[in-house]
Amino acid sequence: MSQAASADPPAADVRVQTPAIEARSLSLFYGSFRALKDVDVAVPRREITALIGPSGCGKSTLLRVFNRMNDLVRGVRIEGSVLVDGRDIYRPDADLIALRKRVGMVFQRPNPFPISVFQNVAYGPAIHGMASNAELEEAVERNLRATGLWDDLKDRLRVPALSLPPEQQQRLCLSRLLAVEPDVLLMDEPCSTLDPIATARIEELLFELKKNYTIVIVTHNMQQAARVSSRAGFMLLGDLVEFGATEGLFTNPRDQRTQDYITGRFG
Amino acid sequence: MSRRWINRITFLFMGLTGLACATVILLVALILGHIAYHGVHHLSWEFLTTAPRAGMTEGGIFPAIFGTVFLVLLMTIAVVPLGVCTAVYLQEYAPAGSKLVHAVRLAIQNLAGVPAIVFGLFGLGFFIEFAGRSVDRLFYGGQLHFGQPAILWAALTMALLTLPTVVVATEEALRVVPRGHREAAYALGATRWQMVRYVLLPQATGGILTGTILAVSRGAGEVAPILFTGAAYYLPELPRRLNHQFMELGYHVYVMATQSPDVDATKPILYATVFVLLTLTFLLNFSAVVLRARIRRRLAEGR
Numbered sequence: 001m002s003q004a005a006s007a008d009p010p011a012a013d014v015r016v017q018t019p020a021i022e023a024r025s026l027s028l029f030y031g032s033f034r035a036l037k038d039v040d041v042a043v044p045r046r047e048i049t050a051l052i053g054p055s056g057c058g059k060s061t062l063l064r065v066f067n068r069m070n071d072l073v074r075g076v077r078i079e080g081s082v083l084v085d086g087r088d089i090y091r092p093d094a095d096l097i098a099l100r101k102r103v104g105m106v107f108q109r110p111n112p113f114p115i116s117v118f119q120n121v122a123y124g125p126a127i128h129g130m131a132s133n134a135e136l137e138e139a140v141e142r143n144l145r146a147t148g149l150w151d152d153l154k155d156r157l158r159v160p161a162l163s164l165p166p167e168q169q170q171r172l173c174l175s176r177l178l179a180v181e182p183d184v185l186l187m188d189e190p191c192s193t194l195d196p197i198a199t200a201r202i203e204e205l206l207f208e209l210k211k212n213y214t215i216v217i218v219t220h221n222m223q224q225a226a227r228v229s230s231r232a233g234f235m236l237l238g239d240l241v242e243f244g245a246t247e248g249l250f251t252n253p254r255d256q257r258t259q260d261y262i263t264g265r266f267g
Numbered sequence: 268m269s270r271r272w273i274n275r276i277t278f279l280f281m282g283l284t285g286l287a288c289a290t291v292i293l294l295v296a297l298i299l300g301h302i303a304y305h306g307v308h309h310l311s312w313e314f315l316t317t318a319p320r321a322g323m324t325e326g327g328i329f330p331a332i333f334g335t336v337f338l339v340l341l342m343t344i345a346v347v348p349l350g351v352c353t354a355v356y357l358q359e360y361a362p363a364g365s366k367l368v369h370a371v372r373l374a375i376q377n378l379a380g381v382p383a384i385v386f387g388l389f390g391l392g393f394f395i396e397f398a399g400r401s402v403d404r405l406f407y408g409g410q411l412h413f414g415q416p417a418i419l420w421a422a423l424t425m426a427l428l429t430l431p432t433v434v435v436a437t438e439e440a441l442r443v444v445p446r447g448h449r450e451a452a453y454a455l456g457a458t459r460w461q462m463v464r465y466v467l468l469p470q471a472t473g474g475i476l477t478g479t480i481l482a483v484s485r486g487a488g489e490v491a492p493i494l495f496t497g498a499a500y501y502l503p504e505l506p507r508r509l510n511h512q513f514m515e516l517g518y519h520v521y522v523m524a525t526q527s528p529d530v531d532a533t534k535p536i537l538y539a540t541v542f543v544l545l546t547l548t549f550l551l552n553f554s555a556v557v558l559r560a561r562i563r564r565r566l567a568e569g570r
């Protein structure tokens with residue numbers, strides 16, 4: 001018991017000093033294809049970090065390394081190391097479940113389960129051992145409020161999640177994720193299926209959430225990256241070409257390739 | 268070739284294919300009509316609720332109906348868990364492209380192609396001679412209890428026969444669950460089992476149910492697998508235990524058609540029995556079709 005406790009969440013001061021996520025000379029191979037090349041990155045806490053780059057450059061791949069979703073793909077191999085809260089998540093005795101509880105993910109296409117709104121949000125807490133109805137109800141309300149859905153849906157908690165419009169579905173997915181109380185939110189183009197108005201509202205929500213969460217967002221949309229993030233990385237063909245403060249990256253890029261991309265010369 | 272010839276040939280083929288379809292429909296209608304015509308007037312409440320009398324020239328078919336339902340129930344209890352577990356393993360647990368998966372798939376495909384009578388012989392050899400005898404030796408000091416034809420063995424044999432149906436239907440149902448749902452569950456920290464139990468199986472219920480109904484309808488109609496494993500010619504009593512023999516509709520039809528002491532007296536009963544059997548299978552198949560259509564619709568709306 002005491003061993004397990006000391007092995008799991010690191011002490012609070014460690015958490016403040018270390019980045020939320022750190023990759024060190026990380027390479028990833030899909031079979032023999034090298035999709036990430038020696039990536040070094042440190043994701044700061046309680047900030048929004050954006051990953052941009054042309055299609056196929058490895059943004060999703062990098063994001064999916066952080067919660068080991070790549071494990072689901074056959075023939076994936078990793079070199080280098082990835083640290084979450086200072087601990088290597090690919091070490092042999094790493095607890096995959098604990099990792100995914102701490103580092104959650106929102107996907108490109110809203111993917112609520114085909115069950116009710118309530119059940120969607122309650123799913124995470126329920127599988128992680130929350131059994132009492134009162135607790136579950138409380139968790140559902142709290143996390144629907146956190147994404148601004150509560151007022152709209154409080155009288156319709158039993159409607160099928162799939163009957164909601166796309167924006168609400170994506171918010172619901174976010175509520176479902178928040179309900180497992182993660183520290184880090186990985187978002188893979190969360191607005192790409194939404195219209196501009198819905199996108200703007202989700203961006204507002206992200207600002208709200210970054211007070212309590214570390215957010216990494218992949219986006220095709222450079223304006224979005226510029227608007228929401230304080231750190232940004234530009235990727236190209238598996239390389240993390242440049243990583244730094246968003247403003248610097250967009251106004252005064254250090255690398256010619258970044259410059260070319262943001263001025264629209266390719267991609 | 269001139270345009271005119273092409274048109275003529277097209278017309279000819281359309282005619283031929285149309286004729287083939289019409290023949291099939293006509294044949295089915297003819298068989299059904301024939302059976303209904305000769306069978307319906309003998310149907311009565313009494314026919315459905317009493318036992319055969321006077322060497323099957325009088326009375327009803329209640330024990331056969333009872334036996335069929337009992338058999339099919341036992342079979343379902345055996346085949347659904349086994350089939351669903353197999354399908355879940357193949358789809359979700361087995362590493363893709365593994366030799367084992369390949370072998371199991373091959374085995375299931377072959378199982379589907381084995382003639383029903385071979386299942387009957389297998390049931391006799393494996394369940395009765397081997398499993399039954401072993402049970403007797405271990406628990407009954409060699410006394411004959413399970414080492415003989417019994418409804419349990421017949422049901423298990425039938426379960427083997429219908430296993431591919433359930434496995435294939437379940438696999439299909441699992442396959443259409445969007446990848447996003449699996450990923451979402453894993454990304455929330457679900458274990459594989461939690462993902463299967465709370466995300467996949469609820470969505471696959473409809474497909475599993477359809478497979479089960481098809482299996483039941485097949486099981487209710489097959490005779491060969493139970494020929495040596497438990498079906499009885501005539502029994503004065505209903506089966507009350509798993510090691511009792513039983514009467515069954517399909518087998519009853521076979522017996523009346525081939526062994527009746529008075530063919531003319533048996534004939535109306537025979538037709539009525541066949542009618543009952545057909546109605547049962549048709550209803551089951553029909554409900555499977557309806558169910559499947561409803562699931563398709565629901566999935567389509569969900570997207």
Ligand SMILES: Nc1ncnc2c1ncn2[C@@H]1O[C@H](COP(=O)(O)OP(=O)(O)OP(=O)(O)O)[C@@H](O)[C@H]1O
Nearest residue numbers: 030033035054055056057058059060061062073220
């Ligand atoms: N499962 C896989 N197997 C093999 N190659 C893959 C797999 N997934 C991605 N790739 C390849 O890895 C590279 C990076 O893919 P990734 O999806 O990370 O790109 P991305 O930057 O997210 O692109 P997009 O902007 O289109 O989403 C691409 O060349 C892609 O073809």
Ligand SMILES: [Mg+2]
Nearest residue numbers: 059060061188
């Ligand atoms: Mg991507």
